[in-house]
């Protein structure tokens with residue numbers, strides 16, 4: 001029986017695992033990869049290297065520690081977490097049945113894709129998914145944001161403060177009535193494209209334009225220095241659905257110590273209802289979750 005199983009090897013899970021090792025817990029990291037979304041790197045045609053806040057130094061340090069400590073990791077997909085008496089069982093895709101006193105869920109969230117031709121080809125080559133991270137690179141540039149919900153609006157707002165022009169493909173009229181929506185409607189450098197359907201992404205080595213169809217079926221092609229897909233995030237929380245409380249966006253509800261409503265089950269990073277999706281936030285939440293789990297485990301150690 002493990003003291004702790006951490007599921008997910010992104011910034012939150014790596015940090016939680018290293019903190020647990022420092023506490024000398026019998027810990028196992030179960031993950032499909034090491035690094036999570038920090039493995040993505042945006043390539044842009046006008047810039048070779050750039051400084052954005054990626055938190056890579058700390059994530060790579062923890063990652064190499066886990067690469068070295070192979071007994072503390074299992075490269076596998078977790079499928080389900082169940083409670084059995086006073087402990088948890090984590091079942092994995094490879095048929096594993098792992099018993100543990102506590103669990104930290106750090107499985108992140110997946111971006112909702114457009115599923116149009118060109119999206120896969122240009123992913124992270126001028127087509128990207130995190131305006132909050134990359135906005136500072138777009139001073140005086142022309143960008144397109146796809147996504148009219150809260151995430152799309154926040155991303156357009158972030159970019160509008162620096163970019164020459166932002167085209168926002170927004171199908172959610174209600175969102176435009178929020179304070180941020182009204183600000184974007186009034187902004188001189190933002191054009192709203194309502195009732196437009198995305199048809200394709202075009203480019204050469206990099207994405208260069210987005211092809212849309214308007215309500216009348218007319219095709220419009222928007223040239224852009226970058227295209228941001230900011231439709232929504234799908235938290236990878238299904239394996240604890242029915243066990244832990246989730247919010248209306250299927251994010252695991254945690255308190256400020258990363259505790260869920262189930263004693264012994266903790267969650268950290270993008271899979272939770274915590275504020276904002278950033279590497280440094282996920283690292284901090286991972287550390288908190290491990291310390292919190294340690295406190296929970298103390299009477300059993």
Ligand SMILES: Cc1cc2nc3c(=O)[nH]c(=O)nc-3n(C[C@H](O)[C@H](O)[C@H](O)COP(=O)(O)OP(=O)(O)OC[C@H]3O[C@@H](n4cnc5c(N)ncnc54)[C@H](O)[C@@H]3O)c2cc1C
Pocket residue numbers: 007008009010011012013030031032033034035036037038040052053054055076077078079106107108109111128129130133134236268269270271276277278279280282
């Ligand atoms: C394209 C892109 C670029 C970004 N750039 C930046 C940036 O420059 N700076 C910044 O601060 N933030 C950036 N972000 C946001 C940042 O990457 C995330 O907020 C952060 O990675 C969240 O960390 P996490 O550990 O919660 O989740 P993730 O990084 O998503 O990691 C989740 C982990 O869980 C694993 N996993 C998922 N399901 C299972 C399962 N069933 N079983 C086992 N393992 C599983 C995955 O393999 C992965 O290892 C970017 C996001 C995207 C999408």
